[in-house]
Amino acid sequence: MTEAPLSPGYPASVVGGELRLPKPPGVVRQFWARHPRLTDALIAALYFVPTFLGTLSFVFVPTGPPLWLGLAQLVAVAASAAAMLVRRSRPWLLMGVAWVVCLVVYPFGSVDLFPVLVALYALAVYRSTRAAWIAFGGSVVVGIASANLALLAQAGDTVAPFGAGAPESAVQFAILMLIATLIGVTVGNRRRYLNALIARAHDLARERDQQAQLATAVERSRIAREMHDIVSHSLTVMVTLADGSAATAERDPERAAEAMRHVAESGRTALGDMRRMLGVLAEPATLPADLSPQPGAAAIPALIGSFRAAGMPVRLTTTGAGVSDPNLQLTIYRIVQEGLTNAFRYAASATRVDVDLEHRDTEVLVTVTDDATSPSVPDLEGGGLGLVGMRERVALYGGTLEAGPRAQRGWRVSAMLHTDAGSTNDAETDR
The missing domain is CATH 3.30.565.10 (Histidine kinase-like ATPase, C-terminal domain)
Known part of the structure; x- marks a missing residue:
């Protein structure tokens, strides 16, 4: 059973037939929706390759930071890129790695805030709006602390990332993170709304099938009652009369003949009832229904x-x-x-x-x-x-x-x- 294109994790068909869902607009969007791992790998590569190369060139500059600090920056870049690969399933892990990078590495080098922005977006889309705003508040605190650490590093003759004061850097951090959070909240709410609609459609289709099964069971029970009443009554009378007719055929032929006429009448009545019921069950083109009322x-x-x-x-x-x-x-x-x-x-x-x-x-x-x-x-x-x-x-x-x-x-x-x-x-x- 395949997954619904608009809602990964939900089947595209249900009991009783296929549930046809609207196709998402755009060939490109459909392609990325069908290949989520490829999407995450490309995002991680777009961050890792230029950032790693830039940090690597900065490390070997004679006037650059100490070797241990350069290695720490390279490790931070690699850890952030690896955490982006699991941003859908473990966005809090990416958020934690991004915070550590901001507090430990960012004030002393050129590692940017891209992992924080990606983590905020992932939390809003794949977790909840509440989780996104909690992470945004924590990221603002981390950004302010990182900006103040940058000032201390600048005072110690180490080049700070923005080269400005702590308030200006904190404001820049907050604006970027707010934009990422708002985009993620919008996309996440739309995604959850579509998932709810698709889940509701599946529930309605399943309820439709269950109602059809219940109606079939009720109709079968009704037909079984009617068939029993018709067959049991008619055959009981016919068998009893036939036995009586056989027992009196030699000594009272007239009475036996009368009994057999009742047998024939009972049989015709039963056939009429059966024909009326089968006429209701059959298709109109195969057997016309008898419109006479039930007794x-x-x-x-x-x-x-x-x-x-x-x-x-x-x-x-x-x-x-x-x-x-x-x-x-x-x-x-x-x-x-x-x-x-x-x-x-x-x-x-x-x-x-x-x-x-x-x-x-x-x-x-x-x-x-x-x-x-x-x-x-x-x-x-x-x-x-x-x-x-x-x-x-x-x-x-x-x-x-x-x-x-x-x-x-x-x-x-x-x-x-x-x-x-x-x-x-x-x-x-x-x-």
Whole structure:
């Protein structure tokens, strides 16, 4: 993964695709931005070569300074140039070397203030504005001390760098260092601002990908619930009717034929539901979507009738005014469908199955009970997907689900839904 041209250290691409960043203006600026080590080496060479040669020629002049002082100046030049090579990663090291050079060598020779200026710029760009101003204050103190040392050296018949008084030299030092600090602060603030923008863009792109993954997971869960409800209900009814038809085919052919007609009707209904769902998932050009609405409260009597036709003694009781929200109606329908499917599958000995729909002011209570003599544990062979799906549907409306054996015999499924909790819920939309 490559680095962003405007922001070294930040990748140019993120999860989910490339993050396109604006190109920095100018071919020359792009070249130096891609080769930071070459830039530092050239800056160090531009300082080291002329300063080292000038100091070297000054050392061997007969009237020049003592040999030890000349060697000290050459060492100071070499140390300053070496510290410039790491000005990006260790600007305080360059600053410390520059201060030592100013205090120890500068008052007695021709070593200039270029390392101090470079260090102030590096601190402002690669550290912080606060660090730059702290270094500027320290550099002013060092400059004043160096100017006073120069006066002492001048008094001792040693040529001082500027050949002027301490105040004038200190003012010159301060002006040069202030210019370098201001330039560094301007460049550093712009660099940090661009880095913040690029980092924010990466965060937004990563958040976009995470939101897409969450939306995909939610949609997969919704499709899994719908598929389970459609397939589980239809296949359960079809398998049971087919088994009953096979058992009564010889002694009661008419009843067997009626059962098979119910099998065919259940199959057609399941195919219709599947076609509607696949039409929503498929591309418009490949498979047209069925625009008929999902089943709601009005389809519950027909659902009850299909179970009665299959031989289940089920009774529907409805109290209160019905809900108008189609999403909530679909949730109620699926809960009733799952409860009856489980009773049909596991409560074959039941003599009565009751479906109670109680509509209150802000709540809907859906209850499915049976009186089977044997324990009816729903959907264990299917991994409990039916109960899990019901819990997810109920949770969308801030409700509760209770499923378990009754005190005497049979099984009870009770779901409490809040009618106002799903007003802004888009998880179950009409398809």
